[in-house]
Amino acid sequence: MNNADYSQKVIEMKNITKKFGSFKALDGVNLTLHKGEVHALLGENGAGKTTLMNVLYGLYAANEGEVYVKGEKLTSANPSIAIEKGVGMVHQHFMLVEPFTVVENIMLGTESVKGLGVLDSESAKEKAEEIMEKYGLKVKLDEKVEDISVGMQQRVEIIKALYRGADIIIFDEPTAVLTPQEIEDFIKIVEELTHQGKSIIIITHKLREIKAMADNCTIIRRGKYIDTVKVSEVSEEELAGKMVGREVNFDVEKKEKEAGEVVLKLENLTVKDNRNIEKVRGLSLELRRGEILGIAGVDGNGQSQLIEGMTGLRKIESGKVILNGVDITNRSPKEIIGAGLSNIPEDRQKRGLVMDFKISENMILENYNKEPFSKKGKLNKKAISDFANTLIAKFDVRPANEEAYAKELSGGNQQKVIIAREVTNNPDVLIAAQPTRGLDVGAIEFVHKSLVEQRDQDKAVLLISFELDEVLNVSDRIAVIYDGKIVGIVNPKDTDEKELGYMMAGGGVHDEE
């Protein structure tokens, strides 16, 4: 972004080592940040990026190594000290108190008071308004955080940091949950921040964003420092190679294939959300055998309700779901699964797994009451563990121990368990909702391969993703969802992100009413 002033080091982390028990999450990592610089931090899942930043922010105390902020050594680990020194952090999972208003969140921890500890929201609002003005960040201060969009929530986080006078801001995977439009806005905000002399550290798995935003990039692998490179001098492939220590194939390998007969038909579906608002509004769609149909769309346009409606988790108000010619509208989840519809759920920890169950128990979640896993209500332990072991081997789940609990697995391996289970159900239609969210490139590769395999076996796959890249690379056809309806179906070969983004934002849609 070229606002960097290399004569001023604002952060120096030297030889940082951090242990959790006997496990070394960080092992001698270095990082230097200059004034006005945007510095990317790259590494696989679990490489230690977040841990490193938590050390910087004072949430963890390092076992070894030193941290200097603007030349001063930090002597103890405590967020208040970091805050005082001008370090702000926007966490991967937003650190916002949902039932609080925006302004309450902004001032929390550095509240203005009138005396006797009585809150003075007015002066906090004034101060926040000033910041919003200066950096072009607009949010409604009196709304509750739980009622605003994710993009807005991120702005709140940024304002929070600035409110505390931060001039060094750490972003942990800031774009993972944003829409393309919001990502663009975010890049502009970063630009504006560095322009005003702020320094930025950004963690992201998206190499393109690194290229777009960062001046330099530090790469760590399994807690070890690998390299720091000038972003303008390396390609995306080189970055990825450094990150995983081998070559990475970005393209999804996919043979040409003719789609077959229609297997799933959605007719005029209407589904409401928890607040009783119609989120899916007269949606129709056809899915054929042997194709991957991608659904592109900005979060909140009815994707979740659509999936829940189809899978029997939410009532369909009107319309029909027809699978293999059978009407499965508003059947119970059990019946729908039985009819041949499987689902890799959006939220793997909430819906996909029972975290306190063993891998083996999770593997039979939909089939525990079928033979051979049980007979007349009695579980067959041997059949279950044999089954689990087969899948563990086939899908390379680590650790390869059916007795391990789901909560002990890493995100990528949790996803593998789900995919193994759903694919083994041998469904006619597989719904994959955000199947690669939060996964690193290696894991993503695996997931995409699995989806394509399904397609090649003449199954139908419905891929729902906010990642345009993914939708474009993996799908055979792309349907764009906007405001609860399909607003267009395009061929990935004949389109690009720009057009999709336009459609996803409702461009070209004219409401009938």
Place this chain on the structure above:
Amino acid sequence: SGGGDEGGESGEKSIRVAMVTDVGGVNDQSFNQSAWEGLQKAEKDFGIGASYVESTQDADYVPNLETLLDSNNELIWGIGYKLSEAIKTSAENNPDQKYAIVDYSYGEETPENVVGVVFKAEQPSFLVGYIAASMTETDKVGFVGGIAGDVIDGFEYGYRAGVAYANKELGKNVEVLVQYAEAFDNPAKGKAIANSMYQQGADIVFHASGGTGDGVIEAAKEQNKYAIGVDRDQNYLAPENVITSAMKRVDMGVYNLVEELKDGKFEGGSTKVYGLEEGAVDIAPTSSDNVPKEILDKVDGIKEKIVAGEIEVPLNKETFEAYTETLK
């Protein structure tokens, strides 16, 4: 502190007597405590060993009796009618062991090794009813019961009869408000009920409700009204307000029986009935502090009549109704 520590150490003490309380516990300010005081007095006077075990739930009675059975007690007391079944079973299983029970009569079926000790609670209740009716200025008095049953019936109907007697004799028309707390250990409720009665215009409330009655007395204190205590002389709880108490000298019953035991006169298979005659029921000695002498004089007259059998005090609904007929 505690019970029977002295009793435990010396093997010389010839006789050991112990008791099992009901769930009220030994310091219930009511009959359990009274019984324990009787035993302690016996310990002092006769040099016996005395101890107790407290019960915390009904299921404790049997094992508690067994605990005492194993510690070589000459006589084991069960305090309160709640223990009647447990005592009976235990007595039948251990024919060589002597038992006694307070507030319960097995009548004809009393086992040979058991003595029942019962009190004519209706008699002192009659007397306090008379006092209440004589002293009320509002012509309304109250009765707060614990849980309805034969024992508390005696108090209620004795009291009502006393009021009825006074109504006739004094030409008054005193009304009796009656309410049960359905609990023997809920002073808050006792207080609220008494408050309700005072609010309705009663100025004297008699209670036969164990710990619940503490609340009744509390209400009297707060409202500066009168209350009448039960079982023991409860005047000490509110000297200005507890004008009298319908005393049931459980201590005396216990003490007397231990004395008989010591003298080798223990007579199993019988029931001892204590009334005014034996001096085991009466109004509290402190009554003279608050009750005018002329009323107390009249009470003495009534006592004589009861002892002489001229007045037969009713002890339940039926006898009470019959009794009111005779007053007409």
Place this chain on the structure above:
Amino acid sequence: MKNKQIFLTIFSVLLGLVVGGIALAVSGYNPLEAYGIMIEGVFSRPRYISWTFIRSVPIILTGLSVAFAFRTGLFNIGAEGQYIVGAATAALAGYFLELPAGIHAVVVIIIAMVAAGVWGGIAGLLKSKFGVHEVISTIMLNWIALYLNNYIVFWDKFRRPQSEASQKILETAQISILGGLRTSGNEFIRGIFSTPVNLGIAFAVLAALFVWYTLNKTTLGYELRAVGYNRDASEYGGINVNRSIVISMVISGALAGLGGATQVLGVTKEISVLAAMEGNGFDGIAVALLGNTTPLGSVLAGLLFGGLKYGGPKIQPALGAPSEVIDIMIGSIVFFTAMPNFIKVIAHKLKKKRGEAE
């Protein structure tokens, strides 16, 4: 893993005994003497052992009830009320039904378990249908059960005259065992059976087996546990979540009700007016927690607490020491089981010290 858990539990119990000992010592009693009396009071005679079992049965069963619910993600504070309902129903059915011996008892137990199951099921239903948290609904149901019990006792057709108790159940409904052994020539056997020892302990063991088997070996157990751990995932996997919650509470309630029923059929033979909660359900919570919510653990913890509750009060006539020290001990034991981290720290410190000393 398992060994560690057992170690933590034993350590908690020891710490609890230490705390109890300190309380006794501070108030001027010799803790060793007191513990001696308790141990003697439990083990020195066959009869005492019987009593310990008798005292343990209800809390083992309420413990199993709580543990079962716990394993399915529900916190059943209502074992107390379910126990009461079981007891009251057993007393009613034991008195009013007229059936041949043996069959009568079986029928009574079934009816009591059904009634208590329904009582637990109400809380389950309220949770699944109306989202009422089971902790609050079971607290309310406990009180309703208590007054219901008193209402039943005071019912004129059922109340035993001159008492605050109900009629006795019929002979045919009793579950005392082997009455003949009471007059056995063998002193030990005579001692054991001189108490109202009954089939309760057998029921408790059977119930523990049932809980273990159901939870670990059946699809029902799988469903219930899945729902307990993660309702969303269970729903997604096709499990009927609402039904599971109700079933779980029904079973939990039935277990507590079995506790009440065995107590009535085997020990008290009647029910009486309850002035306050007797605490069987709350003791059950302690039992379940100390037992790490496992069936075997609950049985062992139930026996331990049963022993404390039976043997503990004996220090009162013997030493004049307050028997409430038992509650302090139970409280401390539960307290320490709540915080394994604390014990880990202590164990670590001890280890380090030993290391230094060497």
Place this chain on the structure above:
Amino acid sequence: MISLTEIAFILGTTLMYAAPLMYTALGGVMSENSGVINIGLEGMMTIGAFTGATVGYFTGNPWLAFLAAGVSGGLLALLHAVASITFGADQVVSGIAMNFLGGGLSLFLSRIFFDGATLTRPINLDDKMPRPFNGIFERNSVLDLVLNQYATVYIAFLMVLLIWFVLYKTRLGLRIRSVGEHPKAADTLGINVHRLRYFSVVCSGILSGFGGAAMSIAVVSNFRPTLISGQGFIALAAMIFGKWKPQGAMWACLLFGGAQGFIIYFGGTGVNISNQLLSMIPYVITLLVLMGFVGKSNGPKANGEPYMKQDLNL
């Protein structure tokens, strides 16, 4: 029909019964808004009742007694705090332990201080909590019936106001609630999660102790084993009923108190309803209300979750 004085009587009785519950429910509000479940309110209330009665008896100073009751409840709560905050204990389990300890300690100590009795000796009327409006209104007049209450009743309402104010209007309150909703967020902002939770839990013990004393030195004048029996749990229910808000908890407590008032009133009217059935009413009403009107009430999000920055570094 029901007369004005009768209504006044019911109201007065309602207040008498509600006040102890209110303190304790407020205690629950404090603790759980900071994210620590406190199922041990019953034990804390019990020890408060005992301490209040004991200190009141020996010193004759009701205010000292009231404070001491708060301190005792606070000390017990401190144990709960150590377990559930520092050692990341299961808060429900620890709370259950508090109930055993609170009850056990009270009776144990009572036997030591009162010659083996579990019943403490009564406090003189003059040494009980004062009644600020006593003697101002004509006895048993409408105003007297409603307003002639012990100071504890009025303090309870002040406490509702105070805690509402603290929680929703002050910095401290904002922080307490943030710690209960999202402790990690608070932590990243330099807020000391553990300190705030300690504060709130200890406050909850103090309030519960007050609640116990409001029973033992105002409603009645001594402590006995069955004095509290279950009121702590009722207060817990009231707090949930009141959706974890001070004012909500207050209304719920008034509902429970009101039901008691009605029971007493009905019991005196000679209407032939079983006392037992009447006694069930408040609990049945609560269930119905929860079913019908309140529905799902969710507490603070992080309620019950220990916040441990990292595993204990051994």
